[in-house]
Amino acid sequence: MSRSNAVKKPDQVSITPQRMGFDFDGAPRYWCRNDPVLTHFLNALSLTFPDGERFFVDAVRAFRDTVTDPERQKEISGFIGQEAMHSLEHDTFNQMLASQGYQEEAEGGQKLARYLINEGRKRLSKEQQLAATAALEHITAILANRLLKDPSLLADMHPSVRQLWMWHAIEEIEHKAVAYDLYQDVVGSYRMRVRTLLAATLALGSYTSKYTWAFLKKDGMHRRPLVLARGLWRLFGINGVLTRTLPDFVSFLRPDFHPWQEDNSALIEAWRAQLSALEHEQDATADATA
Ligand SMILES: [Fe+2]
Numbered sequence: 126m127s128r129s130n131a132v133k134k135p136d137q138v139s140i141t142p143q144r145m146g147f148d149f150d151g152a153p154r155y156w157c158r159n160d161p162v163l164t165h166f167l168n169a170l171s172l173t174f175p176d177g178e179r180f181f182v183d184a185v186r187a188f189r190d191t192v193t194d195p196e197r198q199k200e201i202s203g204f205i206g207q208e209a210m211h212s213l214e215h216d217t218f219n220q221m222l223a224s225q226g227y228q229e230e231a232e233g234g235q236k237l238a239r240y241l242i243n244e245g246r247k248r249l250s251k252e253q254q255l256a257a258t259a260a261l262e263h264i265t266a267i268l269a270n271r272l273l274k275d276p277s278l279l280a281d282m283h284p285s286v287r288q289l290w291m292w293h294a295i296e297e298i299e300h301k302a303v304a305y306d307l308y309q310d311v312v313g314s315y316r317m318r319v320r321t322l323l324a325a326t327l328a329l330g331s332y333t334s335k336y337t338w339a340f341l342k343k344d345g346m347h348r349r350p351l352v353l354a355r356g357l358w359r360l361f362g363i364n365g366v367l368t369r370t371l372p373d374f375v376s377f378l379r380p381d382f383h384p385w386q387e388d389n390s391a392l393i394e395a396w397r398a399q400l401s402a403l404e405h406e407q408d409a410t411a412d413a414t415a
Pocket residue numbers: 178207208211293297
């Protein structure tokens with residue numbers, strides 16, 4: 126079995142892990158667009174990340190010995206390192222949610238995510254776990270692409286959390302093909318790839334709906350029809366965040382799909398520059414107040 130085609134990661138894209146050490150001090154309750162639904166949708170996603178990304182790492186690790194190309198081995202190491210860092214930073218983010226008063230939701234959500242992931246580890250073959258990783262990596266990459274393509278989304282995030290989502294989105298795009306390439310190499314089944322994407326979308330969709338609702342309920346926002354309608358429109362309306370990922374989502378169904386057929390390397394390069402500008406700004410402020 127071999128890769129579906131010759132598309133490769135652009136040379137200028139490097140997959141380099143970076144520990145950020147965020148603290149999220151001063152994050153307001155509705156940190157995204159001051160919108161409870163958008164904020165809690167992203168909060169619910171964050172609850173899945175620490176355990177979810179450890180699952181991805183293990184699924185890829187299980188097959189890394191089959192890769193002989195040193196360049197690909199380097200990509201896999203970069204992927205493992207980046208996902209490990211995402212797990213750590215989202216752990217801190219989830220603790221921040223607990224300290225905002227969402228302890229029950231944050232703990233319950235992470236517990237359920239861990240349970241579902243452990244079931245996946247027990248019930249799925251190693252090949253199916255790799256297929257699930259490739260599918261969920263596709264979903265995270267297209268969400269990341271949307272976040273970076275619509276600058277107003279990041280601009281409307283509170284500065285205390287903006288860097289986390291910016292940094293995570295950039296890295297999801299940088300390593301978007303690592304699990305996919307490995308899957309194509311060692312499994313390659315089109316049917317399994319598509320079936321798993323549909324199952325993974327259903328599972329993630331149900332989970333995030335459940336926990337977005339749990340967070341909203343905690344605030345009493347579930348009884349505010351206008352808040353709910355506005356938030357749902359922002360996610361699923363004509364120009365909704367999720368609606369606009371649809372063309373990218375279905376591209377995965379093409380038999381000759383490859384993540385780098387969409388070359389968004391210029392997009393992440395531009396955002397990398399913004400991220401380091403922000404880091405320098407913070408270092409300068411820290412020096413000035415020291
Ligand atoms: Fe990640």
